[in-house]
Amino acid sequence: MYITLLGRSVWALLNTYYAITREAQYFPDTVYIAVEAPFRDQAVLAEEGVLIISRAMGFSPEIESIDVDQADIVDAFRKLHTRISGKKKAGAKVAIDITPGRKATVAGILLPIKLDDVDHVFYLEISTTVDVAKPFQMIPRQFHRLHDFKAQAVRARDGC
Numbered sequence: 001m002y003i004t005l006l007g008r009s010v011w012a013l014l015n016t017y018y019a020i021t022r023e024a025q026y027f028p029d030t031v032y033i034a035v036e037a038p039f040r041d042q043a044v045l046a047e048e049g050v051l052i053i054s055r056a057m058g059f060s061p062e063i064e065s066i067d068v069d070q071a072d073i074v075d076a077f078r079k080l081h082t083r084i085s086g087k088k089k090a091g092a093k094v095a096i097d098i099t100p101g102r103k104a105t106v107a108g109i110l111l112p113i114k115l116d117d118v119d120h121v122f123y124l125e126i127s128t129t130v131d132v133a134k135p136f137q138m139i140p141r142q143f144h145r146l147h148d149f150k151a152q153a154v155r156a157r158d159g160c
Contacts (some may be wrong), residue, residue, distance in 0.1 A: 076108025
């Protein structure tokens with residue numbers, strides 16, 4: 001399972017998704033896209049892009065957009081955390097992408113979780129804002145780096 005948060009940039013969502021499939025070899029069977037009202041008109045583009053990337057990588061996940069109230073961390077928590085805990089209890093791997101999300105939505109999903117609640121917390125760092133609204137492969141390699149904050153937190157906790 002993969003949860004991503006649609007914010008101002010569909011490119012941020014799609015580029016991170018491409019990076020997690022290509023670099024992290026993470027191929028979810030379900031993708032949830034949390035969408036706030038101001039970005040609702042971009043949800044179809046995000047869904048189509050996720051499907052295109054997935055098929056190019058050889059798999060076809062179920063994709064669902066979930067409406068979350070704008071800047072409401074409680075609503076984000078209620079709608080997303082139940083999916084996370086349900087999938088985790090069923091034995092699924094769970095990943096969250098915080099790259100494209102707005103701060104309140106990111107807070108709503110991250111604040112209530114513990115390290116064992118998820119397997120990955122992905123963030124695609126782009127070190128420039130100049131000319132990056134384009135496909136991942138067209139952004140020079142020196143400008144992006146995929147992070148897994150969960151893995152980094154576990155290493156820090158374990159003293160490695």
